[in-house]
Amino acid sequence: MEHPSYDAGIPAFGTGVLYAFLVTAAVSLCLAVLAGTDRAGAAPRLLRAARLAALGTCALIGLDVMLLLYGFLSHDFRIRYVAHYSDRSMPLHYLITALWGGQDGSLLWWTFLLSLYTSVCVLTLRARHKELAPWVIATLMGVVVFFGVIMSWAANPFSASFVGAPLEGEGLNPSLQNFYMAIHPPSLYVGFVGCAVPFAWAVAALVTGRLGEEWTLAARRWVLFAWMFLSIGNVLGMLWAYEELGWGGFWAWDPVENAACLPWWTLTAYLHSVMIQERRGILKVWNVALLLFSFFLTIFGTFLTRSGLISSVHSFAQSGIGIYFVWFMGGLVLLCVGLVVWRLPLIRKAAEIDALLSREAMFVANNWMLLGISVFIALATTWPKIAEWLWGERLTVGASFYNAWLAPVAVVLLLVMCIGVLTPWRKASPDLLLMAFRGPLVAGIAAGTAHVVFGRSVGLPAVVIIPPIYDVVTPIKLFGATLGHVNVGRGIAWLDGHLPAVATALVALNVAALAQEYWRGTRARMVSKGESAPIALTRLVGKNRRRYGGYLAHIGFVVMMAGWVGAAYRQEAEAILAPGESFRLGHYTLRYDGISFIRDITVRQTQAKVTVTRDGEFFAELRPARFSYTARPDQPTSEVSIASRLREDLYITMNSVDPTTRVAHLKAFVNPLTLWIWLGAMILVCGVIIAMWPEASKAAAREPRPIGGRPKAVVSTGKVLLVTVLAGGAVLLLAAPAHAQNNHMTSVASNARQATPNERRVFEQLRCMCGDCPRESLSTCACGFADGQRERIRDRLARGDEPRTIIEDYVARYGSESLEVPPDRGANKALYLVPVAVMLAGAGVGVRLVRRWARKPVPVIPSPAATMAATKTDDDAASEYDARINEELRGHDE
Amino acid sequence: MNDTAERAAKHVGLIALAAAVVVAVPIGLVKGAPTVVLWIGFVLLAGAVLLFWETLQLVLDPAQPGDVDEGDDDGAALAALDERKRAALQALRDLEFERSIGRIGEDDHRALEARYREEARAAMKAIDDGVGPWRARAEAMLAEADGTAEAAPIAQAGKSTKPATLTKDAHAEAKPDAAECPKCATPNDEDAVFCKKCGHRLQEEVADATT
Incomplete structure (x- = not known):
């Protein structure tokens, strides 16, 4: 069929709709701002207009997505994006996933998800929250405008090629054609984009100055929803890396991975600190700032994925859209800081909590830890760029750096968690608290001791020798005198090596504390209401969903932690085998x-x-297998085969095989406790769903609501069902066949022997510089370049060269970025000193804050008789109020 | 009037959506997936056009009614007091729970409970004082309306003075021993907890009327 012009039809119409929704979003934005600032009484009309315009914009975005999808389904290869990412042989479901497979389409996908969130928000908003609503809509439309601008100017998914349609598309990269690529980006995006709605609420709260409960209650379920999908998305990413990338691990501290998990840490901090606000009315601006920051981090993460700023396995092509993001982020920072500074004086009420030893104080500690972790990860991720800009040195910050420094932090986090769980709100009676600790403490000590005593015999020794990430002795100088020497690398390595048993103890402590909480609540109900245990438990959770759902999520997280600790015990072996030969790894004999x-x-x-x-x-x-796709015969992939058991995973890849001689290069890993990570994640998601589950409609008395207004709209059952289904999809992950993609393998059999500890120590510190692989260390990369390097290094070690010299020569040849971890020298010390300083300062601030807040001790009222007398002397109004109070309390407790 | 129109419009939207989904199935079976996608796109386009038409009307015509105010907005002061009251009630609930699972001692519990009860009482009293004048005004207007037997515009407790968007059917059905909702003047049963029309809580008011 002849087309009159190169882009007639879908390409032109799609571009037109793109421009259209950019305009209508701007119109809606203006209407909303007018409604928000209106003084002449036209506000309700304008607000309604803004709402409808927002819904119309969402419909147009949906239309645009449908048009692009049509382009894929009808194989309209005039559209460059369609031609680049699909071909005629692709099945329907991969054609759909190709929608977000590339840059432009993923931006449209981001906007589409944002439009879905906006529609639900606008529809459930209806006419409530009259003051806040205009600004919520304005903010959401503002973000739509931003993405509309990027797409219209720099990344139009509908752009057609002048030269006409190719006969066949290029097809989607085989590594993207798998189950996980179908669900990992969407679920992560749902989490990312979900941060926009709480952001909009936070901005609205700041602009209107209504920083109280109204906006936090309205935003609460949105935050939980976004947080849940951030969790699911990140875990799916881990699963994908584990089962697809084939390097044996699941988290490489890749810049994009880090960017995806950063909002998770800040949102978790928010979820805890907002509970302090609900009870004490303090930390209002802090909570707002956390949400603003979380959204900023999602934009930053989106930017990192696309700009190629920091090289990563995820990077889309380097493109010109980075600058748009930079402007937007700059604008965001200005807006957010300006709003916060403007509203800071609104906090008139003196902050007060009842006691230092209270859950309020523990949540402050929680925020301190989580923010500290965020700062650490953010700094380490951006360090290569900082170093390059500031003093022109090219550096890499590899996974071993993060693992080394975050291990002790994780252990402290576990400790804070278990104390927080056991500490009650308001005020803890110290003796009761100690009593509550007894059981979990026993469990923890027992588990830790068991680990120390029996660890070695089950292959999980309590003390592990970990090679230090750097080995530099630093003198401590004070006023010119040398006080002593410290070797930070060895210190951290020693600490990390002794942590496993401590971690085990803390995991057991946490689980025991959480189980004890469930038990105590159940037993209280059994005693006071005479219910049987199962019924008491169900009712207990049903009436306190936030608390017990949250506890369940904690259990899930702790189980995941246990899985992460297990990863420290990974063993590996590789061999080149002819059919019939076998090799050993741990308890296993593997016969090819x-x-x-x-x-x-x-x-x-x-x-x-x-x-x-x-x-x-x-x-x-x-x-294990090797796949060679017809569309890309030069990029064969490796398929992983995994046998998962609760205790450990046995994981095998085939790096190469010679079809004639049938000699295969196999690599095997034993990964202890990896299954626990996925199980823990499912428990976590279940916990969040319980916490999010809408209260029954009888909740008129339970759910707080504004004076005279109707009860808050409950999240629709449909939405929760959808969530359950999506979360249930996460369960299917375990059933999915495991495949792995490792594109830069070559067919040359690599020199394979299990590396000696000495060799491994050197390999782990150096990066493969072949240019193809994403920052893998010489110990894991299997390409030809890495083979050659390993051979050379082995020779040198055999000749007796010092490892340090070898490393220095390698760095001299390939540049400072060939080091896996920046050396512990000069300005690079800031990489760990700054986060440590921030955490120490944060601790100081936190302690001072909590102490300032804690009131003078509550006077102890001597006896019930005196209390009764005191009440009786009040006038009748007081007792009438008491009656009302009792009634409201009873209404909750049924 | 606006209420029924809006409800009908909402239902029309749902019906249209359902019809679109239902039609998509035979289209998909006959013509295949790409055509279904086009159909969905067309439905979205139609929806967008309708929505923007409505928007245009709202912007250009000042006489168009805006959203029905479903939430009460008694001003920042009352909202703050309400928040304090709810915080105090939440504190009391927490205390009760912590005591039931044995995490707080009796002395601490008594002392804290006394403190929070005091806070709750103070907040509730302040709320009642604050709301009082508005209630009185509403009652006065009701009395006036009853006297003249015409639809009297009832100002919402709060700041706006625009005409109410409520029907006057309520007046025709007034029963002599019914409790009238101060917000929308609908007669309700004496022991009604919530107004059957607008959902405004009546319980406190009834309690006030009897003390």
């Missing part, structure tokens, strides 16, 4: 039986069969 070929129109599979026995008994049959 041979290969088989499976062929279809899209892919040619070479599948190996590996029979695994454990201590002589048959354990599993694993089938």
